Amino acid sequence: MSTTALQDLAARLSRVEAAQQVRNTLGRYMQLCDQPCADRRFPQLADLFTDDAVWEGVGALYAGTFGRHQGRQAIAAFVGAYLAPSTHFRRNLHFLTSDQVYVNEDGAGARGQWLMLQLSTYGDGDGDAQAITARLEVDFAPLPDGRWLIAHFRTERLECVPWNPAPAGEKSA
Numbered sequence: 350m351s352t353t354a355l356q357d358l359a360a361r362l363s364r365v366e367a368a369q370q371v372r373n374t375l376g377r378y379m380q381l382c383d384q385p386c387a388d389r390r391f392p393q394l395a396d397l398f399t400d401d402a403v404w405e406g407v408g409a410l411y412a413g414t415f416g417r418h419q420g421r422q423a424i425a426a427f428v429g430a431y432l433a434p435s436t437h438f439r440r441n442l443h444f445l446t447s448d449q450v451y452v453n454e455d456g457a458g459a460r461g462q463w464l465m466l467q468l469s470t471y472g473d474g475d476g477d478a479q480a481i482t483a484r485l486e487v488d489f490a491p492l493p494d495g496r497w498l499i500a501h502f503r504t505e506r507l508e509c510v511p512w513n514p515a516p517a518g519e520k521s522a
Contacts (some may be wrong), residue, residue: 364452370497371450371459371489378499379443385432395425399490399498404428408505411483415504424502436472443467445485459489459497465504468512478512
């Protein structure tokens with residue numbers, strides 16, 4: 350195999366590994382949104398964002414509801430206000446699907462798009478529950494150690510319908 354062919358193969362493998370790290374970063378973000386965990390052996394919410402990252406709601410509903418937040422600490426404070434020990438959610442589950450991840454040829458950045466299903470019950474005790482679908486578009490930046498951080502997170506709500514989970518203590522079929 351020629352040197353050029355080996356270099357091309359190494360570059361392709363690097364992009365595949367980068368795409369997997371991008372997925373891992375977003376997966377950890379969703380894990381923290383569903384079940385906050387302060388175990389410092391794993392990245393925490395603020396650790397997943399670049400210093401100058403942007404998190405924003407886009408589209409008619411989410412632009413007004415969520416607004417725009419810039420900077421690692423501002424994003425962690427905004428998102429963290431919804432998470433335990435806050436009583437906003439009683440239960441919150443995120444599912445990601447239909448991912449498309451594109452790593453720049455030069456490896457200097459990546460962009461991903463996902464469809465997200467969020468099943469939420471709220472802590473206000475009135476039994477409200479929703480199934481929300483949203484489109485996520487996320488830009489990522491690499492670190493020298495191989496990790497990828499979120500540089501720009503955009504969420505746009507597509508649909509929201511009532512969800513009827515089994516009442517507490519009752520088993521669902």
